[in-house]
Amino acid sequence: MDRRDSTERAQEAGAQGTGAQEARTQGARAQEAPAQEARPYDVVLFGATGFAGELTARYLAGHAPAHCRWALAGRSRDKLERLRERLAAENPACAELPLLHADAADPGSLRELAESTRVVATTVGPYIWYGEPLVAACAEAGTDYVDLTGEPEFTDLMYVRHDARARETGARLVHACGFDSVPYDLGVYFTVRQLPRDVPLRVDGFVRTNAVFSGGTFASALTAMGRGRQMLRAARERRLHEPRLVGRRARAPLAGPRFSRETGAWALPLPTLDPRIVQRSAAALPRYGPDFRYRHYAAVRTLPMALGGAAAVGAGVALAQVPAVRRWLMERYEPGSGPDVERRARSWFSVRFVGEGGGRRVFTEVAGGDPGYDETAKMLAESALCLAFDPLPKTAGQVTTAVAMGDALLDRLRAAGIVFRVAASR
Numbered sequence: 001m002d003r004r005d006s007t008e009r010a011q012e013a014g015a016q017g018t019g020a021q022e023a024r025t026q027g028a029r030a031q032e033a034p035a036q037e038a039r040p041y042d043v044v045l046f047g048a049t050g051f052a053g054e055l056t057a058r059y060l061a062g063h064a065p066a067h068c069r070w071a072l073a074g075r076s077r078d079k080l081e082r083l084r085e086r087l088a089a090e091n092p093a094c095a096e097l098p099l100l101h102a103d104a105a106d107p108g109s110l111r112e113l114a115e116s117t118r119v120v121a122t123t124v125g126p127y128i129w130y131g132e133p134l135v136a137a138c139a140e141a142g143t144d145y146v147d148l149t150g151e152p153e154f155t156d157l158m159y160v161r162h163d164a165r166a167r168e169t170g171a172r173l174v175h176a177c178g179f180d181s182v183p184y185d186l187g188v189y190f191t192v193r194q195l196p197r198d199v200p201l202r203v204d205g206f207v208r209t210n211a212v213f214s215g216g217t218f219a220s221a222l223t224a225m226g227r228g229r230q231m232l233r234a235a236r237e238r239r240l241h242e243p244r245l246v247g248r249r250a251r252a253p254l255a256g257p258r259f260s261r262e263t264g265a266w267a268l269p270l271p272t273l274d275p276r277i278v279q280r281s282a283a284a285l286p287r288y289g290p291d292f293r294y295r296h297y298a299a300v301r302t303l304p305m306a307l308g309g310a311a312a313v314g315a316g317v318a319l320a321q322v323p324a325v326r327r328w329l330m331e332r333y334e335p336g337s338g339p340d341v342e343r344r345a346r347s348w349f350s351v352r353f354v355g356e357g358g359g360r361r362v363f364t365e366v367a368g369g370d371p372g373y374d375e376t377a378k379m380l381a382e383s384a385l386c387l388a389f390d391p392l393p394k395t396a397g398q399v400t401t402a403v404a405m406g407d408a409l410l411d412r413l414r415a416a417g418i419v420f421r422v423a424a425s426r
Helices: 003-015 019-037 051-063 077-090 092-096 107-115 132-141 152-169 182-193 215-225 228-241 274-284 303-320 323-332 341-345 374-389 406-415
Strands: 041-046 070-074 099-101 117-122 144-147 172-174 201-209 249-251 258-260 265-269 291-300 349-357 360-368 419-425
Touching (some): 041 374, 051 070, 051 077, 051 374, 107 117, 117 132, 132 144, 132 172, 144 374, 182 406, 274 291, 374 406
Parallel strands (some): 041 117, 201 291, 249 291
Antiparallel strands (some): 201 349, 349 360, 360 419
């Protein structure tokens, strides 16, 4: 890393807060540091016995540093003990792993959980149903928080209700630390680093994967599809609370379908949380330039596949509006279930980015194995470890992975086997 890159990071870290607000944030983190160091745990994994939770626990068992004080949390002691036995069979050091009782329906237990650790990682969703009490507890306790949500309504409501308190206590609330939305947030961050400074930038992202989903993911997706009105209302409320950019612009418009010559595929717009996360990173980091735009697509090889995919999504959205149908569909996939080891071993993802600005054009890629589970567990665990142990910019409140962790998390994920590369530039 050269001196210019180090200077850029320092400048951007300073630009993330302004005036008195930045001073309050840094002061709060300085005051919280001694109290956090006195807490018994560095990282606690909540929801450890679910499908994604167990994969995350297995990753931590194999990759958490020896000095990391971590624990498992959930509502069933029996399930936690059985999970600990499975982890200990692979890593004997886990035989004495602490087990904590916490229930999403018991705010007192979540308050105790948040006060016991420096970082909480949670896999308990759908987050719109079960997530807020833990966010509130972490914001109040000054505890860093990471989750796997892909639910726009949830992130907007948590910003409105808990961002201000988290800024006061120094808590970093980092949503979407899995396949939603790390590859896109850090992928665009990586792409922007390859482009000139202080010029308008345009980035398009194209997603491809052959993966399948779990019952929990399916339930979250159906829940979001069936809450269109609530999602729009939450987005409007957030806009009333968010400060406006002055002298800069950051956009993530929903584009129409098109054939992408850059990727040789049909590009279908994806109205997911991911472009919103990218937009928030761009708004917070001046390195994205004075006028930034990101467009987010699924890349499909043939026109019939593109038409079929669009029709399937439309049908899913329509069916999700009927509560009885939505419940019936959720029952087809039991929460806690998911693809087996063999199916995950065959799964992969690739996100290709095309970035332009200042007369330069760059092609980058983020790629890895099974995106929804193995790689998501890796992303969540490394995000938690990054917040717990790495030197990071001074931030607080609801922040994105690029803003809170940036290069440190990118380096961790590269070391863990996720590809971030420049494919071509001119």
